[in-house]
Amino acid sequence: MLHVLVSLCLLASAHADKAVLGGYRAQPQLQNDAHVQEIAEFAVQQLAASEATTLELADILSVKTQLVAGTNYQFELELTNGLVYDLTVFESLNGREKQLTATKQLPARSNYSSSSSSSGSSSSKQSQRQIKASSPSSDGYRTVKMPMLDDGTMFAARETAQYLSQTSNSLYPFTVGEITSAAVKQDGQDESTYVVRVRLDQQSLPSATVDAQVSRDNMNSYKVMQITKPRYLSSTGEKKS
Known part of the structure; x- marks a missing residue:
């Protein structure tokens, strides 16, 4: 038993x-x-x-x-x-x-998908633009020295914050906290492409860093072409490890 x-x-x-x-x-x-x-x-x-x-x-x-x-x-x-x-x-x-x-x-995936066209719904544009932005290579990019940022870099960072604010479900808008790295490539006489890494703040919520590729056309209009998923930081502003 x-x-x-x-x-x-x-x-x-x-x-x-x-x-x-x-x-x-x-x-x-x-x-x-x-x-x-x-x-x-x-x-x-x-x-x-x-x-x-x-x-x-x-x-x-x-x-x-x-x-x-x-x-x-x-x-x-x-x-x-x-x-x-x-x-x-x-x-x-x-x-x-x-x-x-x-x-x-x-096996590596493609870093970039095709950028959105000027036509189509905003939801379609969002799905096409939520892609991965890689670090700038040497093919025509010029590193922007810190902290001597030009106006174009600042506008690119602000456009990144505005884009995430519009596409996020959060009630609080993103604002530019710090630009940690940037590079620019001249595409034409009055056109440029910026690759920026930005720390974005969101009132009392944890900050986040993103990498974004932002284009500037000859009308001095900025547009986010590629962006990474936000990487959230600790409450002290330091990256979690």
Whole structure:
């Protein structure tokens, strides 16, 4: 009888473990979660340290979780240089310990999709323009030295803030907090393209950084052509790590 009771207890324990532990589950609802964003940033920083280079997160393409003695987060991440990685991070139950446990480079996706045309509905334009902006390469771009910013760079940053304010669901508008990097390319006699990295503030909400490509036409009109997903910062204004 005692042997039967022990067997039943072990069987119940095994089923309980299966309810808690298991395989990875897709969690698309977590892609915009601030804590998951923090873990993804940590993964990219650890990858950069292991490769002795500078890497920055552009977008979380997918996230899966697995409950173990803590949580495994499996990400498919796109970086600002266009590379895509499958990265896995283990986080302890108390959240104090994180470790990058697996890395795998995936086939790169196209950094840019085609820009929106002047016709069509605003919702169509928004879906076409929510794309990834890569860092400027050497093909015609001139780096704008900090803090000596020209008027065009300032207008490009303000256009970026205005664009996100119009397309965001938030009640609070974005404002330019700081331009951390910028480059400009002359496209014609009176036309230019700016690539800016901007910290945007949103009243009492956490600030965010974005990379954007903004065009200026010969009528001195600015238009956001490409933009990354906002990367939110801590309440102190420092990037979460």
